[in-house]
Amino acid sequence: MSRGAGAVLEDSVAEEAVLWMVRLQSGEVASAERHAFEVWLATDPRHAAAFSRIQKGLGAAQSSPWRGRSSAPILQAINAPSGRRTFLRNALAFGGLALSISVLGRTAGVSWPSVDELETGTAERRTWQLADGSHVQLNARSRVATAFVDNQRRLQLYQGELVLDVAKDSHTPFTLRTAQGVISSTGGRLMVRQNADATRLSTLEGSLQLTPGKGPSITIEPQRSVLFNDRVVVEQQAMRKGETAWLSGWLEVRNQPLGEVVDTLRTYRRGIVRLDNSLASLSVSGLYPLDNSDQTLEMLEQQLPIRVNRFGPYWISIERA
Template sequence: MSSTVADEAMIEEAAQWMALLQSGHASTQEQNAFRRWREGDPRRAEVFNRMGSGLSILGNEGLRRMPRENLLHTLNAPSGRRSFLRTTLALAGFASLASIVTRLSDTWLPSGTLRTGTGERLHLTLEDGSALSLDARSKVVTQFDSQQRLLQLLDGKLLVDVAKDSQRPFIVETEQGRMRALGTRFLVQQGEGQTQITMLHSQVQIITRSGAVQVINAGQKATFNAQGILKLEAVRGGEAAWTQGLLQVRDRSLGEVVEALRDYRRGIIRISPEAASLRLSGIFPLDDSQSALQLLAKSLPVQIEYHSPYWVSIERR
């Protein structure tokens, strides 16, 4: 994808998020999804903030009072969407958008940061020989020295196959604590206020921010916060399927499935609470979210509506 096309897609995504948030109808789930979208690329925050400046000139109160149906109608119509973008971007001073996007970079991130965007995965070998995989919309800082091998997971999900090194422990750190590998292969996900670790081989020692300690073994999954272990359960299988571009679920809610698809699809996926509570099992392609949505529509009593290429809603039939 060329930089120009990518920039236009980012602007349209920002416009759709702005319309949803300003409508006053955004759910908590959608607000969390917006936060992840915005934090997934520093350029998005710049685009969104400038767009917000333009809307403040237009009058945010009037936009908030606009019925949701009117907003959807505006964004569904190509002429209305172009008008919305032109007005907002002109007021926000986007005459030099190309130079702004080019100028912005990841220099605000610490040295040694690895990151992925929407729909991207990264597989590489670290300097110690360990194999690392990053899921979409993930950020991790690598800090290797003579004393330790440290990965700081800032956001998203990683899988690591740790190379043996008797002199330097291998540690993965999140907001909630540290996980010290005891020669192992495991998966870590930084969630909202909690960390989840899935053991695929050997053992890991968890030390939470408060000092609680727990050792988990292969075949176990632990969820913890800064205070302690919240849940310890058996691995269901398929947790690492994302490394192959697949989403494998067993008796999971549709809401959880959609949450995973959001990292692989640009724009908004809105799902009603009634649809989100439906449960299912299956294997879905992450790299083709359109096909994944079609499979969901065939296997569950849901109706999927495409309001625009960047705005999809799922309702229970």
Template sequence: MPRSDTVPPQADPAAAQAIAWAVRLRSGEAGEAERAAFRAWRQADPRHEAAAARLEQSLGLFDSLPGEAAARSGLRRALLAPANRRRMLRDTLGLLLLGAGSGALVHRQMPVNDLFADLHTGTGERRRYTLADGSQLWLNARSAADLAFDASQRRLQLRSGELIVEVARDPARPFVVETAEGSVRALGTRFLVRQEAGSTLVAVLHSRVALEPQAAAGSVLAEGASARFDRRAVYPESQAPRGIAAWEDGFIEVHDRPLADVIAALRPYRSGVLRVAPEAAGLRVTGTFPLDDSERTLAALAEALPIAVRRRTDYWVWIEAR
């Protein structure tokens, strides 16, 4: 297992894991092996037991789990529905726990699917790993990745979020980061990869990388450059790599970027909903803002821009033009 140094999240991840188990065990697909694994997880740590007990007390989710042949058909249909329906169920579980005063995390604290990744972080958490080959890996908040290292290759699948990797030299085993749109192959030591909706952002901090979209010819990206690619093409990106990678030190650093980009960078550091109205999203922002004090960042933006920060609760915040 890789070693890690962690910036602690703002809440206990055991609650999110308990939600993940609830969804999994009530899906109608769980067999005895998974139920045994849940029992082992629950007994492994007092925090796991406490999180599961809160779910039982508030929602009765574990104390009457359906048998293998008798799962509730309505819940099974919800879980087998499209992904957005499954996300709704998981979000609902989290919100119900919050309403019951359990202090549990909602789905946005740590996406439930990502709990089963080899490496993952929750809301407000940055983590550094030392991989088996000696490479150093940094995961931004709400990020997840899987490892596939063997005698001939070093492959890392970025499920979600963002990473920086400093690659240990090993000419016999290429180091490749795979995303939904293609892959990034190390030709040097240090680079950043971000999984976005429909595209991958890459920034080279040292040496070079090869960008390999799934359905297009590859290209080489040099130190000090950044680019975005989808399945069919590579597009130059104007952002400086050092600014893109500022989250490693706990900051958002932007120069003449839309407010929407700043808010997108801030979301993994806040529980709940953070939205920006279309008429405010395009406002241009230049500056450096702290990630670990999102309230301070929102206050600074409200002071510098013609925007208003509105709140329904601390977990439901939206930004609109003044």
């Protein structure tokens, strides 16, 4: 059913919009959070509409009650009893922002939701247990943010690759966001890699729901590997053997372009690894040690018509032999 312009905003959308506005205007926001906001804004048209409504309300009030203030007092209200939360949402829907924030600022009593950023460095793999009992393992040079608030389980993948073991909870789906869409699971195991313009998803155990940012939701069955952009699933196939080899420190590939192999090696090696563009499409198959990139480069040099030139410890140039 469609809603008029003055309708009350949806619960979760209104609350998320307020959280972002308060954080952005508090002066406390870090660059990673600003990037997360931009991703959130682009993920769903309702997000942009809700945020725009808040901005218009602040414009009508001629000033922001949040600017330069700590985000904690206002954000406390988002977790407050349902009566105050309903008041907040209704006020947002009709533009009464200054009044609602003034009242809520005096009555709030709950702290800012817990948001943790987890990341790995070059050649580092690491596992964390999350607040709900789920486990996430990050590949090298990966970064995520987690948030557990209001009976919601959320994770945002900014860069890199992860394996997520989702603690079973049929009432509270775990949502994982990437730059291209949202993945939802009530229990299972999945692997996700953020590429430059697409996301690779593999369902190791259990089925899940995938919703591209501008496309319909679809069910992905177990043991499937899909590549999707913000509109559609570009490809879907059975999982390839060796996709999870990185968990044990190995890179296992079959007919994979050399360019992709080198991209992986870059996350395990400090410095610059330059590849001649004419070599990027060379097909590579084999099992290579991630934790010994020098050995991997030697193996590739023996296997392919390439020459690996070393200029000190931090500069590698791969050229045609």
